[in-house]
Amino acid sequence: MRAVSGAPGARVRGLDTLVRLQRRLNAPRTPHRLPVPDGMSAPLGCDAVAVPPILGQQVLPRLPRVGCVYADEAHWWWIVPSDSDYAMEWPAPARYATGAVLPDSPDLPGLIYRPDGEVPYTPPIPLYLAVCRLTGTTPSWSRPVSA
Numbered sequence: 001m002r003a004v005s006g007a008p009g010a011r012v013r014g015l016d017t018l019v020r021l022q023r024r025l026n027a028p029r030t031p032h033r034l035p036v037p038d039g040m041s042a043p044l045g046c047d048a049v050a051v052p053p054i055l056g057q058q059v060l061p062r063l064p065r066v067g068c069v070y071a072d073e074a075h076w077w078w079i080v081p082s083d084s085d086y087a088m089e090w091p092a093p094a095r096y097a098t099g100a101v102l103p104d105s106p107d108l109p110g111l112i113y114r115p116d117g118e119v120p121y122t123p124p125i126p127l128y129l130a131v132c133r134l135t136g137t138t139p140s141w142s143r144p145v146s147a
Contacts, residue, residue: 045082
């Protein structure tokens with residue numbers, strides 16, 4: 001393949017090279033799972049709730065008990081017991097991660113808060129209510145039921 005016009009010394013790539021590069025860019029990332037810190041156990045399983053950092057800073061002081069909190073540039077992640085999404089529709093921009101698996105995170109977030117004790121959980125109902133309040137969302141169980 002020849003360059004018809006372009007800068008001197010420009011590299012010309014073949015179609016197969018471009019396809020390989022595109023596939024590499026679109027390849028699924030390896031999912032990460034938030035770990036339970038050493039010395040703690042998760043007898044109720046683990047899920048996670050994520051919010052943007054600015055919202056995380058507002059949620060934190062509103063909670064009666066804080067479990068393990070992880071953070072990266074995009075999210076603060078709270079460990080909650082499995083099935084903490086049952087009968088609760090977590091409002092945007094919150095994200096619920098079943099199994100505490102973070103499918104689109106390039107790196108594992110760092111632990112920024114570890115509670116005293118042996119369990120890593122933040123109670124999900126106070127967390128849910130704080131997120132609802134800060135996002136101006138009515139909790140799902142308080143919404144009118146339509147027939």
